[in-house]
Amino acid sequence: xxxxxxxxxxxxxxxxxEKFIEDRNPRKVDLGIGLYKNSNGIxxxxxxxxxxxxxxxxxxxxxVYKGSVGLDGYCNKIISLLYxxxxxxxxxxRVTAAQTVGGTGAVRLAAELxxxxxxxxxxxxxDPTWENHRGIFSxxxxxxxxxxxxxxxxxxxxxxMIESISKIPFEDILVLHGCGHNPTGxxxxxxxxxxxxxxxxxKRIFPIIDMAYHGLADNLNKDSYGVNLFSEQLDEMFVAYSxxxxxxxxxxxxxxxxILGKNKDHCSKIKLHASNLARVNYSSPPIHGAxxxxxxxxxxxxxxxxxxxxxxxxxxxxxxxKMLVRESSEQGCSExxxxxxxxxxxxxxxxxxxxxxxxxxxxxxxxxxxxGRINISGINKNNIEYVVSAIKQVAGT
Ligand code: PLP
Ligand code: TYF
Numbered sequence: 375x376x377x378x379x380x381x382x383x384x385x386x387x388x389x390x391x392e393k394f395i396e397d398r399n400p401r402k403v404d405l406g407i408g409l410y411k412n413s414n415g416i417x418x419x420x421x422x423x424x425x426x427x428x429x430x431x432x433x434x435x436x437x438v439y440k441g442s443v444g445l446d447g448y449c450n451k452i453i454s455l456l457y458x459x460x461x462x463x464x465x466x467x468r469v470t471a472a473q474t475v476g477g478t479g480a481v482r483l484a485a486e487l488x489x490x491x492x493x494x495x496x497x498x499x500x501d502p503t504w505e506n507h508r509g510i511f512s513x514x515x516x517x518x519x520x521x522x523x524x525x526x527x528x529x530x531x532x533x534x535m536i537e538s539i540s541k542i543p544f545e546d547i548l549v550l551h552g553c554g555h556n557p558t559g560x561x562x563x564x565x566x567x568x569x570x571x572x573x574x575x576x577k578r579i580f581p582i583i584d585m586a587y588h589g590l591a592d593n594l595n596k597d598s599y600g601v602n603l604f605s606e607q608l609d610e611m612f613v614a615y616s617x618x619x620x621x622x623x624x625x626x627x628x629x630x631x632x633i634l635g636k637n638k639d640h641c642s643k644i645k646l647h648a649s650n651l652a653r654v655n656y657s658s659p660p661i662h663g664a665x666x667x668x669x670x671x672x673x674x675x676x677x678x679x680x681x682x683x684x685x686x687x688x689x690x691x692x693x694x695x696k697m698l699v700r701e702s703s704e705q706g707c708s709e710x711x712x713x714x715x716x717x718x719x720x721x722x723x724x725x726x727x728x729x730x731x732x733x734x735x736x737x738x739x740x741x742x743x744x745x746g747r748i749n750i751s752g753i754n755k756n757n758i759e760y761v762v763s764a765i766k767q768v769a770g771t
Contacts, residue, residue: 386505386744394741402739403761405752408556408720410590410619410687413754420622422680426669430662440661442652443645444473448664451671452615452630456588459595460602467638469605471630472648473659477586477616480631481510484582484612486651487644488547489514495580497547498539502723502745504556504584507549521548523558528725529712530560532569540573547580552613553597554587554719557747561591561718567600571607581608586616589684590691591719609636617667619720620684626663691720694753698722701758707766714750723747730768738764 383389390406409417443449449471457463474480488495493516499507501520511518521538525531539548550570553561562570574581583601591597601613613632618624631648635641652658670676695714702711714722723746726734734740740761742748753761 390741390743393735397739397741399739401760403741403752403757405740405742405748405761408619408749409624409751410622410691410720411749411751411754412687413690415752415754415757417622417624420680420683422670422676422683423621423623423666425679426666426673426676430665430669440658442472442649442658444659445661445664445668447672448668449473449630451668452617453632455594455671456585456598456601456613456615456632457605459598460606463602463605463634468636468641469632469634470641470645471615471632472645472652473664474614474629474631474652475656475659476618476627476629477584477614478506478510478629479627479656479659480612480614480616480629481507481582481584482655483631483648483651484614485511485514485516486655487612487648489516490651491647492547495545495547496543497549497582498542499549500535500551500555502557503549503551504586505745507584523555523560528723530558530716532562532566536569536573539570539579540577542577542579545578545580547582548574549582549584550600552583552585552588552601553591554721555717556586556719557721557723557743557745558713559717559719559722559750560713562600564599564603567603571604574604575607580610580612582612582614584614586614587619587719588615589620589681590688593685593688594681605634608634610634610640617663621663621667621670621680623663623666626666627660628663628667691751694750695722697755697758698750698753698762701762702766705762705766707762707769710765710769711762720749720751721747722750724765726765726769733768734764738768740764 387407394404411417453469453471463469474483496517496519497511498519498521500523522534525534555561588597611634615630615632617628633641633644635644670680699715702708710725731744
């Protein structure tokens with residue numbers, strides 16, 4: 375049956391990660407896959423997560439099935455965390471959530487709902503964006519188009535973005551990044567969110583806000599500004615939430631599709647359809663990681679530990695960004711790292727071409743994505759000088 379299959383390229387991020395692991399050179403540096411790394415280059419299990427996990431394992435009595443939309447307690451805690459500054463949305467009972475298989479699963483479930491109930495609408499994704507946005511929607515046969523995020527010089531341009539979005543047809547679907555834009559690190563200001571909202575309202579656009587880095591761009595409150603504003607003012611939208619980064623639960627696959635509707639019945643009905651779609655896809659999401667998040671967010675003590683850990687992680691990423699700006703200025707190659715100075719979160723795109731990026735890997739054992747993205751948290755005091763001088767050399771500046 376599969377005799378005629380052709381070879382295709384594997385996922386570029388995951389295969390780069392595998393190549394990095396195989397590399398035996400001790401000076402190697404991983405600036406590829408989107409993982410938070412501490413100053414020793416390690417992605418540790420968070421203390422709050424360890425405590426919750428130990429407690430849960432000691433209390434566990436069974437591993438029986440849960441439903442297709444996972445743990446209600448977990449879903450409610452994610453809603454409370456996300457809408458801490460917009461409690462009226464919760465009070466009005468027009469928000470609900472379905473637990474999903476990571477943030478990817480949340481985007482996928484949103485795409486399934488669109489494919490099933492509104493297949494003619496076009497989904498507008500950002501250019502550039504997390505590559506899986508294109509993959510998920512196009513794999514399901516949903517029509518996608520892109521809106522620009524950058525100008526010809528590679529700088530974030532709200533004007534270019536807005537000009538394009540204001541031309542999209544009425545009632546289409548718009549995928550936005552809530553914070554920590556992947557891959558550029560450029561986020562909208564509060565004023566820009568407000569401006570964008572006006573266009574979204576006028577065009578009756580349905581937004582899907584991808585929130586994969588809550589708390590890792592600036593802080594938990596500021597990072598949810600766009601989601602809160604849109605949710606307060608719109609009748610319907612989705613948020614694709616991920617706990618992979620802010621709880622460090624990558625492989626446990628913890629996410630949620632947050633569903634905003636006009637009222638309680640409306641969002642409950644959408645959730646029921648989401649539940650049926652989850653059922654035919656994977657039956658039910660994994661419960662272990664979601665129970666950990668539920669435990670951390672239910673205990674005041676654990677919440678304090680987790681919030682402080684997250685803040686330290688974000689402070690470290692901001693510090694690494696500053697270190698990069700300072701070092702590139704000292705080595706006289708700031709222009710390659712212009713994005714790093716203005717961006718937020720784990721990522722930044724730097725001005726190297728494909729050949730230069732490949733040489734960086736082959737000659738200097740420094741791994742970054744071929745689209746020009748670096749993971750800022752891969753930088754630390756021990757490698758900063760080496761990374762900047764290698765990048766400067768491949769760029770020939
Ligand atoms: N959305 C964006 C923008 C991401 O960068 C990622 C990856 O980390 C995801 C979604 C998926 O996250 P998860 O690992 O929870 O599926
Ligand atoms: O952009 C990243 O690096 C993260 C991690 O198929 C990731 O989103 C990469 C590839 C993938 C799933 C997650």
